[in-house]
Amino acid sequence: MTRKQLIEIWVGVFVLMGVIALAVVAFKVSNFQGLQERSSYQVHALFDNIGGLKERAPVKLSGVVVGRVNAIEVDPDTYQAKVTMSIFDDYDKLSIDTSASILTSGLLGDQYIGLNVGADDLYLQQGDRIELVQSAIVLEDLIGQFMTKFAESGD
Amino acid sequence: MKQRILNFLEQIGQSAMVLLAQWGRGAIFVANLLPALPYSFYRLELLIKQVYFTGVLSLPIILTAGLFVGMVLSLQGYNVLVDFNSEEAVGTMTALSLLRELGPVVAALLFAGRAGSAMTAEIGLMKSTEQLSALEMMAVDPRKFVFAPRFSATLIVMPLLSLMFIAMGILGGYMVAVGWLGVDEGAFWSQMHASVDWREDAVNGIIKSVAFGVLIAVIALFQGEDAVPTSEGVSGATTRTVVQASLGILALDFVLTAVMF
Numbered sequence: 001m002t003r004k005q006l007i008e009i010w011v012g013v014f015v016l017m018g019v020i021a022l023a024v025v026a027f028k029v030s031n032f033q034g035l036q037e038r039s040s041y042q043v044h045a046l047f048d049n050i051g052g053l054k055e056r057a058p059v060k061l062s063g064v065v066v067g068r069v070n071a072i073e074v075d076p077d078t079y080q081a082k083v084t085m086s087i088f089d090d091y092d093k094l095s096i097d098t099s100a101s102i103l104t105s106g107l108l109g110d111q112y113i114g115l116n117v118g119a120d121d122l123y124l125q126q127g128d129r130i131e132l133v134q135s136a137i138v139l140e141d142l143i144g145q146f147m148t149k150f151a152e153s154g155d
Numbered sequence: 156m157k158q159r160i161l162n163f164l165e166q167i168g169q170s171a172m173v174l175l176a177q178w179g180r181g182a183i184f185v186a187n188l189l190p191a192l193p194y195s196f197y198r199l200e201l202l203i204k205q206v207y208f209t210g211v212l213s214l215p216i217i218l219t220a221g222l223f224v225g226m227v228l229s230l231q232g233y234n235v236l237v238d239f240n241s242e243e244a245v246g247t248m249t250a251l252s253l254l255r256e257l258g259p260v261v262a263a264l265l266f267a268g269r270a271g272s273a274m275t276a277e278i279g280l281m282k283s284t285e286q287l288s289a290l291e292m293m294a295v296d297p298r299k300f301v302f303a304p305r306f307s308a309t310l311i312v313m314p315l316l317s318l319m320f321i322a323m324g325i326l327g328g329y330m331v332a333v334g335w336l337g338v339d340e341g342a343f344w345s346q347m348h349a350s351v352d353w354r355e356d357a358v359n360g361i362i363k364s365v366a367f368g369v370l371i372a373v374i375a376l377f378q379g380e381d382a383v384p385t386s387e388g389v390s391g392a393t394t395r396t397v398v399q400a401s402l403g404i405l406a407l408d409f410v411l412t413a414v415m416f
Contacts, residue, residue, distance in 0.1 A: 004200070007203065007204060007207045008203055010207055010211045011203050011206045011207050011210070011211060013211075014206065014207075014210050014211045014214065014312075014315065015206075015315065017214075017315075017319055018314075018315030018316075018318055018319060020322075021315070021318035021319045021321065021322040022318050024322045024325070025254070025318060025321055025322060025357050026353060026357065028344070028348070029250050029254070029321075029325060029347055029348070029351050029357070030250075030254075030348070030351040030352060030353040030356060030357045031348060031349070031351065031352060031353055032353035032357070056352075
């Protein structure tokens with residue numbers, strides 16, 4: 001084997017190792033899911049308070065991720081927070097009276113949207129609005145309520 | 156007294172002019188190098204040889220350093236996180252710090268010391284033994300056949316080395332956290348998987364390492380070409396490459412982090 005061939009073999013090994021490292025980073029370490037997004041349909045919901053919800057936060061049904069939060073903006077008419085989420089097409093049998101609530105994973109974890117399926121025969125379609133919502137629980141409000149009750153009962 | 160003040164001012168002015176002249180020569184060097192870059196793919200064997208010298212020969216130092224950096228990160232993270240009963244997050248912490256900062260930066264620092272200095276010394280010596288002039292005499296453009304392959308090789312090698320550094324670091328962190336400290340294996344990987352974002356964390360880290368590659372290549376090649384053609388001049392140029400590239404990497408990292416995250 002000539003020296004030139006040896007160099008080429010080593011460079012091949014090097015590039016291969018780099019590709020393996022990239023694959024490890026992409027699939028084992030991060031949440032790489034291919035270049036194209038999974039096909040999905042969009043629904044939105046209006047919340048009084050979204051707490052710390054962020055874009056790309058998961059949308060979960062019974063704890064399973066069924067979609068992602070797309071956009072968060074303020075609705076110009078109601079001044080409520082309008083959260084647009086894409087639900088994967090695999091889960092297109094969500095009844096129209098599905099409710100959405102903003103929950104926290106763990107005590108200090110990230111916030112996500114939890115869905116609860118209702119009993120209606122009609123299903124959510126692209127562009128529909130989820131009517132039944134429950135806003136994020138803000139810890140300060142909770143403590144405030146507790147304090148007022150505490151003060152009232154103390155009289 | 157007046158004379159001393161004037162002398163002092165003259166010195167400042169002189170060093171500023173020298174610095175500016177060097178920056179100017181650097182800019183001209185880069186501007187001249189850019190059109191020659193496609194030629195690095197014209198003679199592939201030159202490029203492959205450079206990938207071998209800069210990349211393959213840097214492997215041992217990069218892999219060892221990555222393993223130890225990951226192990227230390229994991230150990231330190233565990234000691235803090237165990238107080239909050241959230242030692243599973245050590246995987247997330249190791250992966251995020253490696254992907255976002257330590258992987259690209261430390262790999263680039265090591266690369267600047269290991270390969271950047273060698274590149275400067277080689278080209279400085281080529282200049283002092285008048286090999287570059289000889290090439291020009293034979294109507295062979297040294298930019299196309301000496302500088303361009305080295306520049307492109309650095310651009311190819313830098314992200315690959317940084318990725319290997321990160322993968323080794325995560326392996327090291329895994330060994331310490333799961334193998335030694337007894338963190339739950341499933342929680343280690345799943346928490347890491349859930350909180351590391353491909354676009355936000357991994358791709359930004361790769362972009363960083365490419366930017367560092369450009370920086371190292373420009374500094375190393377320019378310092379070699381700009382070296383005073385004596386043995387003293389070449390050694391000074393090699394030192395300058397390591398110092399300027401290291402500081403440049405850290406400063407550029409701050410700018411990139413501020414823009415990206």
